[in-house]
Amino acid sequence: MVLEETDREVIEGCRRGESDAFRALFERYKDKVYTIALRYSGDASVAQDIAQETFLKLFAGIGSFRGHSSFDSWLYRLIVNSCFDQKRKTRRLTPLIDGFLDLIQAPGTSALDDVMRAEMSSRLRSVIAGLPPEERMLIVLRYTQGLSYEELGEIMGCSSGTIGSRLNRIHKALEKRLLRLAGRNCV
Protein backbone atom coordinates (compact mmCIF):
# COMPACT_ATOMS: atom_id res chain seq x y z
CA MET A 1 0.00 0.00 0.00
CA VAL A 2 1.66 3.21 -1.15
CA LEU A 3 1.07 6.54 0.49
CA GLU A 4 -0.72 9.04 -1.68
CA GLU A 5 0.92 12.41 -2.13
CA THR A 6 -1.75 14.14 -0.05
CA ASP A 7 -1.16 11.65 2.77
CA ARG A 8 2.55 12.36 2.66
CA GLU A 9 1.92 16.10 2.85
CA VAL A 10 -0.46 15.70 5.78
CA ILE A 11 1.94 13.41 7.64
CA GLU A 12 4.84 15.76 7.02
CA GLY A 13 2.67 18.60 8.32
CA CYS A 14 1.93 16.60 11.46
CA ARG A 15 5.61 15.98 12.01
CA ARG A 16 6.18 19.73 11.82
CA GLY A 17 3.48 20.20 14.48
CA GLU A 18 0.99 21.90 12.19
CA SER A 19 -2.45 21.98 13.71
CA ASP A 20 -4.22 21.90 10.33
CA ALA A 21 -2.38 18.72 9.39
CA PHE A 22 -3.36 17.03 12.66
CA ARG A 23 -6.95 17.98 12.03
CA ALA A 24 -6.85 16.70 8.45
CA LEU A 25 -5.39 13.37 9.53
CA PHE A 26 -7.94 13.03 12.29
CA GLU A 27 -10.85 13.75 9.95
CA ARG A 28 -9.52 11.33 7.36
CA TYR A 29 -9.12 8.36 9.68
CA LYS A 30 -11.63 8.87 12.50
CA ASP A 31 -14.31 6.63 10.95
CA LYS A 32 -11.88 3.81 10.34
CA VAL A 33 -10.45 4.00 13.86
CA TYR A 34 -13.86 4.26 15.49
CA THR A 35 -15.30 1.39 13.45
CA ILE A 36 -12.59 -1.04 14.51
CA ALA A 37 -12.81 0.12 18.12
CA LEU A 38 -16.58 -0.25 18.19
CA ARG A 39 -16.67 -3.63 16.47
CA TYR A 40 -13.94 -4.90 18.77
CA SER A 41 -15.35 -3.59 22.04
CA GLY A 42 -19.07 -3.68 21.27
CA ASP A 43 -19.52 -0.58 23.37
CA ALA A 44 -19.82 2.95 21.97
CA SER A 45 -18.30 4.73 24.94
CA VAL A 46 -15.37 2.31 25.14
CA ALA A 47 -14.90 2.70 21.39
CA GLN A 48 -14.63 6.47 21.83
CA ASP A 49 -11.98 6.00 24.51
CA ILE A 50 -10.04 3.62 22.29
CA ALA A 51 -10.28 5.95 19.30
CA GLN A 52 -9.14 8.91 21.38
CA GLU A 53 -6.20 6.99 22.79
CA THR A 54 -5.25 5.81 19.32
CA PHE A 55 -5.11 9.35 17.97
CA LEU A 56 -3.10 10.52 20.95
CA LYS A 57 -0.60 7.75 20.30
CA LEU A 58 -0.63 8.53 16.61
CA PHE A 59 0.18 12.20 17.08
CA ALA A 60 2.75 11.45 19.75
CA GLY A 61 4.52 8.90 17.59
CA ILE A 62 4.15 10.25 14.11
CA GLY A 63 7.68 11.59 14.26
CA SER A 64 8.90 8.01 14.26
CA PHE A 65 6.92 7.09 11.15
CA ARG A 66 9.34 7.31 8.22
CA GLY A 67 7.08 6.09 5.45
CA HIS A 68 9.09 2.94 4.82
CA SER A 69 6.06 0.82 5.64
CA SER A 70 2.40 1.42 4.98
CA PHE A 71 0.89 4.20 7.04
CA ASP A 72 -2.32 2.20 7.22
CA SER A 73 -0.48 -0.78 8.69
CA TRP A 74 1.19 1.47 11.22
CA LEU A 75 -2.19 2.97 12.13
CA TYR A 76 -3.80 -0.47 12.39
CA ARG A 77 -1.10 -1.55 14.81
CA LEU A 78 -1.83 1.51 16.96
CA ILE A 79 -5.53 0.68 16.96
CA VAL A 80 -4.87 -2.96 17.81
CA ASN A 81 -2.64 -1.98 20.71
CA SER A 82 -5.19 0.53 22.00
CA CYS A 83 -7.91 -2.11 21.81
CA PHE A 84 -5.79 -4.63 23.69
CA ASP A 85 -4.92 -1.99 26.28
CA GLN A 86 -8.61 -1.40 26.84
CA LYS A 87 -9.57 -5.06 26.97
CA ARG A 88 -9.91 -5.19 30.72
CA LYS A 89 -12.31 -2.29 30.61
CA THR A 90 -14.30 -3.69 27.73
CA ARG A 91 -17.75 -4.72 28.72
CA ARG A 92 -18.71 -7.78 26.82
CA LEU A 93 -22.13 -7.95 25.35
CA THR A 94 -24.53 -10.06 27.28
CA PRO A 95 -26.71 -12.48 25.39
CA LEU A 96 -29.95 -10.82 24.50
CA ILE A 97 -32.27 -13.69 25.24
CA ASP A 98 -30.50 -16.23 27.35
CA GLY A 99 -32.19 -19.55 27.39
CA PHE A 100 -34.42 -18.74 24.46
CA LEU A 101 -32.62 -21.12 22.17
CA ASP A 102 -32.89 -23.92 24.65
CA LEU A 103 -36.64 -23.70 24.35
CA ILE A 104 -36.74 -24.05 20.58
CA GLN A 105 -34.07 -26.57 19.86
CA ALA A 106 -36.46 -29.21 18.62
CA PRO A 107 -36.35 -29.91 14.88
CA GLY A 108 -38.38 -27.11 13.45
CA THR A 109 -40.49 -25.99 10.60
CA SER A 110 -39.20 -23.45 8.10
CA ALA A 111 -40.86 -20.70 10.14
CA LEU A 112 -39.00 -21.88 13.16
CA ASP A 113 -35.82 -21.97 11.09
CA ASP A 114 -36.37 -18.30 10.32
CA VAL A 115 -36.75 -17.55 13.99
CA MET A 116 -33.62 -19.53 14.68
CA ARG A 117 -31.63 -17.72 12.02
CA ALA A 118 -32.78 -14.37 13.33
CA GLU A 119 -31.84 -15.40 16.80
CA MET A 120 -28.50 -16.74 15.63
CA SER A 121 -27.80 -13.39 14.03
CA SER A 122 -28.40 -11.69 17.33
CA ARG A 123 -26.30 -14.28 19.11
CA LEU A 124 -23.38 -14.05 16.71
CA ARG A 125 -22.22 -10.77 18.18
CA SER A 126 -22.05 -12.18 21.66
CA VAL A 127 -20.19 -15.20 20.33
CA ILE A 128 -17.66 -12.87 18.71
CA ALA A 129 -17.40 -10.96 21.98
CA GLY A 130 -16.51 -14.22 23.68
CA LEU A 131 -13.52 -14.87 21.43
CA PRO A 132 -10.02 -14.31 22.82
CA PRO A 133 -8.81 -10.74 22.08
CA GLU A 134 -6.43 -11.63 19.23
CA GLU A 135 -8.97 -13.82 17.48
CA ARG A 136 -11.67 -11.21 17.89
CA MET A 137 -9.34 -8.58 16.45
CA LEU A 138 -8.57 -10.75 13.43
CA ILE A 139 -12.27 -11.17 12.69
CA VAL A 140 -12.91 -7.45 13.17
CA LEU A 141 -10.07 -6.37 10.89
CA ARG A 142 -11.01 -8.95 8.28
CA TYR A 143 -14.67 -8.01 8.09
CA THR A 144 -14.73 -4.29 8.90
CA GLN A 145 -11.81 -3.41 6.64
CA GLY A 146 -11.75 -6.31 4.20
CA LEU A 147 -8.02 -6.76 4.73
CA SER A 148 -6.15 -9.48 2.89
CA TYR A 149 -4.23 -12.24 4.64
CA GLU A 150 -1.00 -10.45 3.71
CA GLU A 151 -2.15 -7.16 5.24
CA LEU A 152 -3.40 -8.91 8.35
CA GLY A 153 -0.09 -10.72 8.62
CA GLU A 154 1.82 -7.43 8.47
CA ILE A 155 -0.35 -5.95 11.22
CA MET A 156 -0.36 -8.98 13.49
CA GLY A 157 3.28 -9.85 12.89
CA CYS A 158 2.91 -13.26 11.29
CA SER A 159 2.77 -14.86 7.87
CA SER A 160 -0.26 -14.83 5.62
CA GLY A 161 -0.38 -18.61 5.90
CA THR A 162 -0.66 -18.36 9.66
CA ILE A 163 -3.44 -15.81 9.28
CA GLY A 164 -5.29 -18.12 6.92
CA SER A 165 -5.15 -21.09 9.25
CA ARG A 166 -6.07 -18.96 12.27
CA LEU A 167 -9.08 -17.49 10.48
CA ASN A 168 -10.17 -20.95 9.38
CA ARG A 169 -9.91 -22.16 12.95
CA ILE A 170 -11.89 -19.17 14.21
CA HIS A 171 -14.62 -19.74 11.63
CA LYS A 172 -14.93 -23.34 12.70
CA ALA A 173 -15.09 -22.35 16.34
CA LEU A 174 -17.81 -19.78 15.60
CA GLU A 175 -19.80 -22.32 13.62
CA LYS A 176 -19.46 -24.88 16.36
CA ARG A 177 -20.61 -22.49 19.05
CA LEU A 178 -23.54 -21.29 17.00
CA LEU A 179 -24.60 -24.80 16.13
CA ARG A 180 -24.29 -25.87 19.71
CA LEU A 181 -26.61 -23.04 20.62
CA ALA A 182 -29.13 -23.69 17.91
CA GLY A 183 -29.00 -27.43 17.46
CA ARG A 184 -27.36 -28.96 14.42
CA ASN A 185 -30.56 -29.81 12.63
CA CYS A 186 -32.02 -26.35 12.68
CA VAL A 187 -29.72 -24.62 10.18
Add this chain to the structure above:
Amino acid sequence: MSDLRPWLEMELTRQLSPVTAPASLSHTAWTAIQTRPEKRRAATGGCVLWPAVAFMLLFACGALFRNMRDITQLTGQELRSLADSSLACDFWSDDPAEIRNWVKSKGNIDVDIPVAHPAAARLMGARLIRVRGTLVAAIAYRMSNGASTLLVARQRPEGQLYEVAFSGGESQGACLLCHL
Protein backbone atom coordinates in the same frame (compact mmCIF):
# COMPACT_ATOMS: atom_id res chain seq x y z
CA MET B 1 -21.31 -27.31 9.16
CA SER B 2 -20.36 -26.39 5.61
CA ASP B 3 -23.91 -25.05 5.07
CA LEU B 4 -23.33 -22.51 7.78
CA ARG B 5 -20.11 -21.01 6.33
CA PRO B 6 -21.74 -18.81 3.62
CA TRP B 7 -24.30 -17.53 6.10
CA LEU B 8 -21.55 -16.88 8.65
CA GLU B 9 -19.42 -14.96 6.14
CA MET B 10 -22.40 -12.87 5.10
CA GLU B 11 -23.51 -12.23 8.66
CA LEU B 12 -20.02 -11.24 9.80
CA THR B 13 -19.75 -8.81 6.91
CA ARG B 14 -23.15 -7.36 7.77
CA GLN B 15 -22.68 -7.13 11.51
CA LEU B 16 -19.15 -5.78 11.34
CA SER B 17 -19.80 -3.25 8.62
CA PRO B 18 -18.07 0.15 8.87
CA VAL B 19 -19.76 2.92 10.82
CA THR B 20 -19.42 6.66 10.95
CA ALA B 21 -17.76 8.08 14.02
CA PRO B 22 -20.16 10.11 16.17
CA ALA B 23 -19.77 13.87 16.22
CA SER B 24 -18.95 13.67 19.91
CA LEU B 25 -15.71 11.84 19.07
CA SER B 26 -14.46 14.84 17.13
CA HIS B 27 -15.11 17.05 20.11
CA THR B 28 -13.76 14.84 22.88
CA ALA B 29 -10.78 13.43 21.01
CA TRP B 30 -9.76 16.75 19.55
CA THR B 31 -10.02 18.41 22.94
CA ALA B 32 -7.84 15.67 24.44
CA ILE B 33 -5.32 16.09 21.66
CA GLN B 34 -5.20 19.83 22.24
CA THR B 35 -4.79 19.49 25.98
CA ARG B 36 -2.08 16.79 25.94
CA PRO B 37 0.76 18.53 24.17
CA GLU B 38 3.44 16.48 25.90
CA LYS B 39 2.48 13.55 23.71
CA ARG B 40 2.76 15.61 20.56
CA ARG B 41 6.07 17.09 21.47
CA ALA B 42 7.35 13.53 21.50
CA ALA B 43 6.44 13.41 17.81
CA THR B 44 9.68 15.20 17.09
CA GLY B 45 11.44 11.98 18.00
CA GLY B 46 12.82 13.13 21.31
CA CYS B 47 10.64 10.99 23.54
CA VAL B 48 13.60 9.17 25.05
CA LEU B 49 15.43 12.40 25.77
CA TRP B 50 12.36 14.19 27.06
CA PRO B 51 12.96 13.68 30.80
CA ALA B 52 16.56 14.85 30.46
CA VAL B 53 15.54 17.85 28.38
CA ALA B 54 12.80 18.73 30.85
CA PHE B 55 15.27 18.59 33.73
CA MET B 56 17.76 20.76 31.86
CA LEU B 57 15.06 23.30 31.01
CA LEU B 58 13.91 23.44 34.60
CA PHE B 59 17.49 23.91 35.75
CA ALA B 60 18.11 26.58 33.14
CA CYS B 61 14.92 28.41 34.00
CA GLY B 62 15.79 28.31 37.68
CA ALA B 63 19.20 29.82 37.01
CA LEU B 64 17.78 32.29 34.57
CA PHE B 65 15.23 33.77 36.91
CA ARG B 66 17.20 33.53 40.15
CA ASN B 67 17.92 37.23 40.51
CA MET B 68 15.02 38.68 38.68
CA ARG B 69 12.10 40.65 39.96
CA ASP B 70 9.95 40.75 36.85
CA ILE B 71 10.09 39.95 33.18
CA THR B 72 11.22 43.42 32.15
CA GLN B 73 14.54 42.80 33.90
CA LEU B 74 15.55 39.87 31.72
CA THR B 75 18.80 40.41 29.85
CA GLY B 76 18.99 40.13 26.08
CA GLN B 77 20.72 36.77 26.31
CA GLU B 78 18.08 35.48 28.68
CA LEU B 79 15.35 36.64 26.35
CA ARG B 80 17.03 34.89 23.43
CA SER B 81 17.21 31.69 25.48
CA LEU B 82 13.53 31.92 26.16
CA ALA B 83 12.78 32.51 22.50
CA ASP B 84 14.94 29.55 21.49
CA SER B 85 12.75 27.29 23.60
CA SER B 86 9.57 28.97 22.47
CA LEU B 87 8.36 25.92 20.56
CA ALA B 88 8.06 23.94 23.78
CA CYS B 89 4.43 24.93 24.06
CA ASP B 90 1.96 23.41 26.46
CA PHE B 91 -0.88 24.38 24.18
CA TRP B 92 -0.57 24.32 20.42
CA SER B 93 -2.80 26.55 18.34
CA ASP B 94 -2.60 29.31 15.78
CA ASP B 95 -5.91 30.73 16.91
CA PRO B 96 -5.49 33.83 19.15
CA ALA B 97 -8.90 33.29 20.74
CA GLU B 98 -8.12 29.67 21.63
CA ILE B 99 -4.79 30.65 23.14
CA ARG B 100 -6.35 33.52 25.05
CA ASN B 101 -8.97 31.17 26.49
CA TRP B 102 -6.34 28.59 27.42
CA VAL B 103 -4.09 31.12 29.15
CA LYS B 104 -7.08 32.61 30.93
CA SER B 105 -8.35 29.23 32.11
CA LYS B 106 -4.97 27.79 33.11
CA GLY B 107 -3.21 30.85 34.41
CA ASN B 108 -5.91 33.44 34.98
CA ILE B 109 -3.97 35.85 32.78
CA ASP B 110 -6.02 37.74 30.25
CA VAL B 111 -3.73 38.28 27.28
CA ASP B 112 -4.73 40.47 24.38
CA ILE B 113 -2.77 38.47 21.84
CA PRO B 114 -1.32 40.52 19.00
CA VAL B 115 -2.15 39.16 15.58
CA ALA B 116 0.88 39.78 13.44
CA HIS B 117 0.85 39.80 9.66
CA PRO B 118 1.01 36.16 8.50
CA ALA B 119 4.08 36.92 6.42
CA ALA B 120 5.89 38.28 9.45
CA ALA B 121 5.01 35.84 12.22
CA ARG B 122 2.94 32.76 12.80
CA LEU B 123 1.30 32.07 16.12
CA MET B 124 2.36 28.63 17.40
CA GLY B 125 0.97 28.22 20.91
CA ALA B 126 1.54 29.04 24.53
CA ARG B 127 2.88 27.78 27.80
CA LEU B 128 2.93 28.97 31.37
CA ILE B 129 6.18 29.48 33.24
CA ARG B 130 7.07 30.80 36.65
CA VAL B 131 9.38 33.71 37.27
CA ARG B 132 10.29 33.80 40.97
CA GLY B 133 6.85 32.61 41.85
CA THR B 134 5.05 34.81 39.38
CA LEU B 135 3.10 33.07 36.66
CA VAL B 136 4.04 34.27 33.19
CA ALA B 137 2.29 33.39 29.94
CA ALA B 138 4.74 32.72 27.10
CA ILE B 139 3.09 33.11 23.70
CA ALA B 140 5.21 31.53 20.96
CA TYR B 141 5.54 32.81 17.40
CA ARG B 142 7.54 31.44 14.52
CA MET B 143 9.03 34.24 12.45
CA SER B 144 10.60 34.13 9.01
CA ASN B 145 14.01 34.78 10.55
CA GLY B 146 13.70 33.20 14.00
CA ALA B 147 11.39 32.61 16.92
CA SER B 148 9.74 35.05 19.26
CA THR B 149 8.06 34.66 22.61
CA LEU B 150 5.72 37.24 23.99
CA LEU B 151 5.93 37.16 27.78
CA VAL B 152 2.95 38.39 29.71
CA ALA B 153 2.76 38.62 33.49
CA ARG B 154 -0.18 39.66 35.56
CA GLN B 155 0.70 42.69 37.64
CA ARG B 156 -1.81 44.12 40.02
CA PRO B 157 -3.20 46.70 40.18
CA GLU B 158 -1.58 48.16 37.07
CA GLY B 159 -2.65 45.37 34.72
CA GLN B 160 -0.50 43.26 32.42
CA LEU B 161 3.24 43.45 31.96
CA TYR B 162 4.53 42.64 28.48
CA GLU B 163 8.01 41.71 27.24
CA VAL B 164 9.18 40.16 23.97
CA ALA B 165 11.93 37.55 23.67
CA PHE B 166 13.47 36.99 20.25
CA SER B 167 16.07 34.72 18.74
CA GLY B 168 17.18 34.87 15.15
CA GLY B 169 18.62 37.43 12.76
CA GLU B 170 17.20 40.91 13.04
CA SER B 171 15.93 41.52 16.56
CA GLN B 172 13.67 44.23 15.17
CA GLY B 173 11.63 41.38 13.75
CA ALA B 174 10.05 40.91 17.15
CA CYS B 175 8.53 44.40 16.84
CA LEU B 176 6.37 43.04 14.04
CA LEU B 177 4.36 41.10 16.61
CA CYS B 178 2.69 44.24 17.84
CA HIS B 179 3.56 46.85 15.20
CA LEU B 180 2.43 45.94 11.75
